[in-house]
Amino acid sequence: xxxxxxxxxxxxxxxxxxxxxxxxxxxxxxxxxxxxxxxxxxxxxxxxxxxxxxxxxxxxxxxxxxxxxxxxxxxxxxxxxxxxxxxxxxxxxxxxxxxxxxxxxxxxxxxxxxxxxxxxxxxxxxxxxxxxxxxxxxxxxxxxxxxxxxxxxxxxxxxxxxxxxxxxxxxxxxxxxxxxxxxxxxxxxxxxxxxxxxxxxxxxxxxxxxxxxxxxxxxxxxxxxxxxxxxxxxxxxxxxxxxxxxxxxxxxxxxxxxxxxxxxxxxxxxxxxxxxxxxxxxxxxxxxxxxxxxxxxxxxxxxxxxxxxxxxx
Amino acid sequence: xxxxxxxxxxxxxxxxxxxxxxxxxxxxxxxxxxxxxxxxxxxxxxxxxxxxxxxxxxxxxxxxxxxxxxxxxxxxxxxxxxxxxxxxxxxxxxxxxxxxxxxxxxxxxxxxxxxxxxxxxxxxxxxxxxxxxxxxxxxxxxxxxxxxxxxxxxxxxxxxxxxxxxxxxxxxxxxxxxxxxxxxxxxxxxxxxxxxxxxxxxxxxxxxxxxxxxxxxxxxxxxxxxxxxxx
Numbered sequence: 001x002x003x004x005x006x007x008x009x010x011x012x013x014x015x016x017x018x019x020x021x022x023x024x025x026x027x028x029x030x031x032x033x034x035x036x037x038x039x040x041x042x043x044x045x046x047x048x049x050x051x052x053x054x055x056x057x058x059x060x061x062x063x064x065x066x067x068x069x070x071x072x073x074x075x076x077x078x079x080x081x082x083x084x085x086x087x088x089x090x091x092x093x094x095x096x097x098x099x100x101x102x103x104x105x106x107x108x109x110x111x112x113x114x115x116x117x118x119x120x121x122x123x124x125x126x127x128x129x130x131x132x133x134x135x136x137x138x139x140x141x142x143x144x145x146x147x148x149x150x151x152x153x154x155x156x157x158x159x160x161x162x163x164x165x166x167x168x169x170x171x172x173x174x175x176x177x178x179x180x181x182x183x184x185x186x187x188x189x190x191x192x193x194x195x196x197x198x199x200x201x202x203x204x205x206x207x208x209x210x211x212x213x214x215x216x217x218x219x220x221x222x223x224x225x226x227x228x229x230x231x232x233x234x235x236x237x238x239x240x241x242x243x244x245x246x247x248x249x250x251x252x253x254x255x256x257x258x259x260x261x262x263x264x265x266x267x268x269x270x271x272x273x274x275x276x277x278x279x280x281x282x283x284x285x286x287x288x289x290x291x292x293x294x295x296x297x298x299x300x301x302x303x304x305x306x307x308x309x310x311x312x313x
Numbered sequence: 314x315x316x317x318x319x320x321x322x323x324x325x326x327x328x329x330x331x332x333x334x335x336x337x338x339x340x341x342x343x344x345x346x347x348x349x350x351x352x353x354x355x356x357x358x359x360x361x362x363x364x365x366x367x368x369x370x371x372x373x374x375x376x377x378x379x380x381x382x383x384x385x386x387x388x389x390x391x392x393x394x395x396x397x398x399x400x401x402x403x404x405x406x407x408x409x410x411x412x413x414x415x416x417x418x419x420x421x422x423x424x425x426x427x428x429x430x431x432x433x434x435x436x437x438x439x440x441x442x443x444x445x446x447x448x449x450x451x452x453x454x455x456x457x458x459x460x461x462x463x464x465x466x467x468x469x470x471x472x473x474x475x476x477x478x479x480x481x482x483x484x485x486x487x488x489x490x491x492x493x494x495x496x497x498x499x500x501x502x503x504x505x506x507x508x509x510x511x512x513x514x515x516x517x518x519x520x521x522x523x524x525x526x527x528x529x530x531x532x533x534x535x536x537x538x539x540x541x542x543x544x
Contacts, residue, residue, distance in 0.1 A: 001426075064420025065440035071399035071417055081423055082398035135396065137503050138429035207429075207500045213381060214322075214497040214511055218371030223378065226366045227332060231350065232358040233434040237425065303500065304431035307366055307383060 001139065002240045003297035006061035011129055012158070012289045014055025014088075015151060018122035019159025020048035021095065023182075025119035029112075034178045038102050040170050044163060045099045045118075049092075051162075052122075056088055080135050084128035091121040126155045133296075140206030140313060141300045146197045150190075157183075157190035158289055161262055165282050168275055180270040184263060191259035194292060198251060201299065204312035212306035222309030238302040250295050257288025314408040315480040316447055317387050317508035318467065319487045319496060323515050325474040327367045327380030331466035335363040335384070335445075338465035343450045344415065348438040360434045362445040363466055377514060382475070384466070385432040385445035386499075386507030387411050393424035393433060401442070409508060410447045418442050429503050452477070480508055 024044040027034050036044070060066050073089070075082040098114025100106070130148030137143050160183040167175035210216045265281040268274035301313035339362055340347050349359035363384040370377050387404075391411050394402045401417035402424050404410070413424075413433075418441040425433040425442060433444045448464035451457065461468065467475040478487035487510070490496060496510030528536075 062421065063440075064422075064435055064437070065418060066420075068399055068401075068417055068419035071401070072419060072421075073398075074400045075398050078395040079398040079423075081396065081421065085398060132396075132423070136427050137392065137505075138427055207502055211502055212500050213368060213370070213379065214499055214513055215368075215370045215379060218376070220368050220370045220379075222366065223369050224327070224367040226364045227329065227361065231356050233360065233425070233437075234364075234431045235358075237422065237435075238431065302426065302431075303429045303503070306500075307381070307431060 001297045001300045001302060002237050003294045004062055006058050007297070008290055008293040010055045010059035010062070011151070011293050012055070012286060013058065014052045014129070015126055015155035015289075016158035016162060016286060017048045017051030017053070017055060018091075018126050019155035019157070020044055020051070020162045021091075021122040021159070022119055022126075023156060023159045023163055024048065025098070025115040025122070028115050029119075034176070034182070037170070038105075040166060041102050042099060043166055043170065045095065045102070047162065047166065048122075048159070049095050049099075052088070052091070052125075080128050080131040084125055084132060087121050087125040087128055091118065091125060094118045094121055123152065126151050133300075138303050139300050140204070140303070141201050144197075144200065146193065146200060150193050150197055153186070153190040153193045154289055154292065157186040158286060160186045161266075161282060161285055164266060164269065165278050168269065168278050172275075177270055180266050183266050184270075187259060187262050187266065191255065194254070194258075204301075206301075206313045207303055207306060208312050209306045209310065212303070225308055234304060238304045239308060240298060242298050247295065247299055250291055250298075254288050254292045254295065257284050258292055259288075261285065261288070314482075315389075315508055316408045316410060316452070316478070317480055317487065317510075318384070318447075318464070319476040319478070319490045319510050319512060320382055321474040321476075321490075321494075321512040322379055322381060323474075323494075323512060324472045325365075325380040325382060325470075326472055327365055327378075328471065329365050330469050330471055331382055331475060332361060332363050332365055334465040334469035336361060338448060338451065339446065342446065342448070344413065344443050344446050346436075346438075347443065348436050350437065360436050360443050362432075362434075362443070364431075379514060381511070382466070383430055383432070384509075385411055385447070386430055386505075386509040387445075387447060389506035389508060390504060392427040392505060396423045396427045398423070410449055411444070412446055412449065413442050413444055415439070415441050429500055429505060430507070447477075 024041060027036055060069055063069055072082055072085045076086050094114055094117035098118045101110040101114050127148050130151030133142040134147040164179060164183045167179055209220045213220050262281050262285040265274060265277050269278060303313050305313055336347055339345050347360040351357055365380055365382040368379045370379050387409055391404045394404050399417045399419050401414045403412060420435060420440040422435060433442050436443045452462050463477045467477045476487050476490060478485040480488055482488060491510045494512040496512050498507045
């Protein structure tokens with residue numbers, strides 16, 4: 001599949017933003033674990049909302065006819081893209097209620113209600129993003145429960161790293177070990193989830209060129225791909241090919257930038273060191289997650305490739 | 314009604330005439346234009362509703378060339394319709410034809426991703442998804458002679474490898490062909506339940522043979538003359 005930059009920015013930024021919101025709201029219900037001050041909650045809430053908004057705006061760049069984007073809310077019953085759009089838009093009034101109630105010191109009931117709704121909607125939005133891909137049977141490597149799991153874990157892990165960075169600022173490095181432990185666990189879980197996905201993806205399990213042609217008794221080879229050459233829609237959208245060596249290197253690059261480096265940085269923080277390192281590592285990790293998202297598209301094979309001579313997808 | 318096509322891979326010669334006829338009719342049809350990109354440059358391409366690809370099946374000398382035309386198969390389980398967030402993609406209740414409402418499409422490509430057959434193509438010039446309409450602007454046109462109320466690809470096929478009809482009618486030509494020749498659904502295991510069917514090449518050993526005794530030359534000449542004048 002063709003990796004579109006707008007979709008990569010969208011999923012990474014909104015994943016991180018909604019992940020930060022989900023963690024902050026969840027922690028607000030668990031003051032015994034990590035007690036966040038009102039200032040910290042507002043900082044995290046606004047930053048998360050801004051990142052999610054930037055991501056959602058980036059997603060509209062992917063549309064060929066954005067004038068009709070408002071219609072995307074109309075098929076909630078069947079379309080995960082529609083569900084994502086509905087959840088993302090419903091999130092804003094709820095986040096407004098939550099952050100407004102915190103900012104103006106309104107009653108605890110309103111704060112809790114806003115936080116609970118924001119928590120649920122942020123997680124649902126990220127889950128729906130994953131399900132957009134996981135629901136496509138025509139792309140066997142996406143058609144797995146691991147995909148929404150990865151989207152959720154990566155979103156929460158990048159959100160946790162953001163929260164750690166915020167607390168590094170507000171608490172001048174003395175943020176306690178609980179938030180660092182939480183970030184470490186989420187970063188490692190996200191890496192493990194992705195490793196599981198890479199492992200699962202190793203063997204093709206989709207249809208073959210034989211079932212595509214209905215000729216199952218002999219080997220089939222493409223002789224002639226008909227009109228179009230290399231530049232029609234099917235070619236550019238589905239026939240994106242990159243060699244396996246580059247793909248493997250990029251997987252390791254993700255492991256380095258998206259897992260190993262942030263884990264080292266957070267470990268250094270917990271040792272009371274590297275306060276400035278975290279500001280350097282945050283964009284590096286988000287870039288690593290961008291690499292992961294690029295790979296997510298580049299490695300997926302649409303079954304239409306079978307008609308163009310691929311033996312399996 | 315469940316309208317669709319039967320495509321005979323035994324007789325298709327891969328001449329691309331259906332591709333051209335489709336492009337010609339639909340360029341000015343309800344879902345047109347089918348935009349061409351850099352049509353006069355080195356690498357011309359463009360939107361098409363129908364593409365024909367050719368394959369070699371089996372190993373020489375036991376190999377066979379198979380041509381496979383591919384347009385929208387108007388699936389019963391049309392996931393291109395269910396994934397569409399705007400409601401632009403729809404499957405008609407009355408005849409099962411899958412269409413795109415050009416006024417509602419936002420060009421997100423998700424339906425094209427959901428289609429396993431590559432039947433949908435985004436038109437860069439208008440920013441909306443385009444696909445085979447089964448010549449919906451032709452098959453119901455009562456100003457055309459009844460014989461002409463068929464998709465352009467079917468009418469033009471020089472080897473009669475394409476048939477159009479109602480799959481809900483067990484006695485229609487298409488239903489009978491599917492029954493008699495073992496009509497197949499490509500990638501049936503994905504469960505999209507395509508309406509269009511493909512007739513596999515006939516096994517050579519079972520090619521139709523004359524089972525009567527040889528007729529006298531005079532009678533054969535007369536039959537040949539009859540066939541030549543009025544097939």
